[in-house]
Amino acid sequence: MSARRAGADRGGPDVDAVLDELYATPPPDFVSRRAERAAAARTAGRAEDARRIRAARRPTRAAWAANLLRQGRPEESGRFLELGEALREAHRGLDAAALKELSAQRRRVVAALSRQAAGLADEAGYRLSEAAQREVESTLRAVLADPEAAGQWAGGRLESSLTPPSDFAAAPGPAAPPARRRKPEREPEPRDELAERRRRRHDERLAAARQAAEEAGERLRERRAEHADAEAARHRAADEDDRAMGRVTDAERRLAEAREEAARAGRTRRHAEEAARTAGDALAGADRLAREAERAAARLEQGR
Template sequence: MDFDAVTNELYSLPPGDFTATRNERVKAARAAGDRELAERIRGLRRPTLAAWASNLLVRQQPEEAERLLQLGQALRQAHQDLDGEQLKELSAQQHQLTFTLARQAGQLTAEAGHRISDDVRQEVQETLHAVLADPEAAGQWAKGRLTKPLSAPAGFPTPSGQPAPAAASRRAARPAGEVADLDSARARRRAQQERLERARQQVAKAEQELRDCEEELAAAGEEQSRAEQEQEQAEQRVTDLTRQLQEAQNDKQRARQAARKARDRTRRLDRDVREASRQAEDAAAHARKLAEHPGTKREAQNQKGQG
């Protein structure tokens, strides 16, 4: 059993099938004596619907996935080069491609028997934006093993960490009041983005806790199933042994009755033998007496003389 093969199998499954299949692979690895592999497989976490849909894109649309990765490289390079024209062109491609891929993800999940909501599809699209903006996120997504959606950043950073020169010049050209309003709006957006990020982290934590609980529940269910099976087997053994005991008792009773009948017959035959022996002795004694009687002797001599 290979860890990468098991991982690829698990993250291609719908989330509802993940835990049961993972537990089966853990048991198989333990049965094969590979406890280290079993623990590695056990450590795999079930993906959310959005993560699963994102993984499906990578696995079933490899050409589109490669196109997104290349677009991300080009966008990040354009940001570093402060190439406004290139950014404008690539940004249009970015919105079109992420929208199209998010819709394809919905189609793929529907074909797999699980329709996703608009909110989940939005999480998929935000994951795709994160792939475009962050090379690390792109690497995670390209493996097709996400467990939760990725958060899209507010924007791409410039090399110096400061606003691009073109944006800075437009800022300086605006009236002070408008600049203040823009700063306030940006501050509100940042605060909103931070709240949104905290909320997403809380959701991710809650989903992780839910997955852990579901895994514990599945493990407890398996343990209960094994215990009930062992109980059923024990009860069947008790039933079999009880039946065998009853049959043995019946055999014992029949043997006892047969032995009693045999003893009775033996006693009767013994009496009959003794009686027959007594009668034989009496007959022999009577015969001897007759043979010794004088009249019997003369008759015997006469018969001898006539002959």
């Protein structure tokens, strides 16, 4: 039985649907939504679903926008994935004409889809920064160039942006006509391939550094949000502790008063018991005297 069917049979939401929802959730709301969904799965007795939900990592702002695009524009996304397959096939076959046409289409589609991703993010209430927008474009170019990247984006659950391989070159243009040869004053310098490789490596490192900085910023914001939640919980606990201590103090005061009142009542009872014994003794003496007086009167009546 699949995880999707198992979750449905137990009456809970499909865990894959929950994960899709999480990765389309704005990053600032991700942690609280994840905790809520994991708790619901755990309460429903779906421990494995709860574990999978807790294991979900918060996406960067750019990865979230790419997920929104994949989930919110399925038809355009499907055509984009097909374009990537065609472009990679043209590269494998070294079809210059097809490469030229597909590469031009690639630039237009990447630009259009990145704008759609930014629009979806804006509709969700979170505008993309220029750096995040560039990372979305980098992710889309990686999807076209790399089948593994295409598979990751197709799942709609990216955690970070993707980088296209450096060897996925642009489509070659038509061959230039040979120039008339004339003797130059000096021989032209050959193309500096080493400098080109260094430039590519620098660009890759720069893109990686920007991505790392964006992810670090997202983690910092997440830690700040968690710290703020913890501080709020601490303040609530402190307030509750103060209230509880106040109730304890009131209870101790009432207990002391009750003990003092019980002591007074005990003393009153002892006094009353002592008075009752004294009155009882007096009553017994009076009764004895009364009986003696009656007997004396009776004797006098008989002797008269």
